[in-house]
Amino acid sequence: MSSTNKQIYQSALGLIGELNDPMLCEDYEERAPYILASFCSLASEIDKKLRIIDSLDAGPSFSHVCLSLDAAFPLCDRLSPAASLYLAAMLVLGEDDGLSDSLYDKYCDAISSIASSVGMASSSDSGEGESSGGSAICESISERYFFD
Secondary structure, eight states, X not given: OOOBHHHHHHHHHHHHTOSSOHHHHHHHHHHHHHHHHHHHHHHHHHHHHXXXXXXXXXXXXXXXXXXXXXXXXXXXXXXXXXXXXXXXXXXXXXXXXXXXXXXXXXXXXXXHHHHHHTTOSOOGGGTOOSOSSHHHHTSOHHHHHHOO
């Protein structure tokens, strides 16, 4: 767990090309802790599986509402790139829908790949009904945030 939430935030800013606009960055920095907490909540089951597979200690408990940007990223480092993509997509949602959709698609590819590698891609044919991780994480961005 060497990544910090601030590093993930800065990576997200790089993905959306907003490293130099203080007004936008102030808004983004205010929203980022909540979005990161949302990502960590969504990816916590994948994190548990990764920790088992990689023989890592259990992850720290974290707030599912807000994460300090100064704190360590509470999930495995393998989830950091997906977290950056998710954060970037959510930061520009409503401002640049094309960019947001593109970043969200990349996030879905990244998190689905990780979920597949730990055997969480889909449980629909195992009788469990809803997926335990992969598919549920990548529902449509508009369904996720506008129809919940």
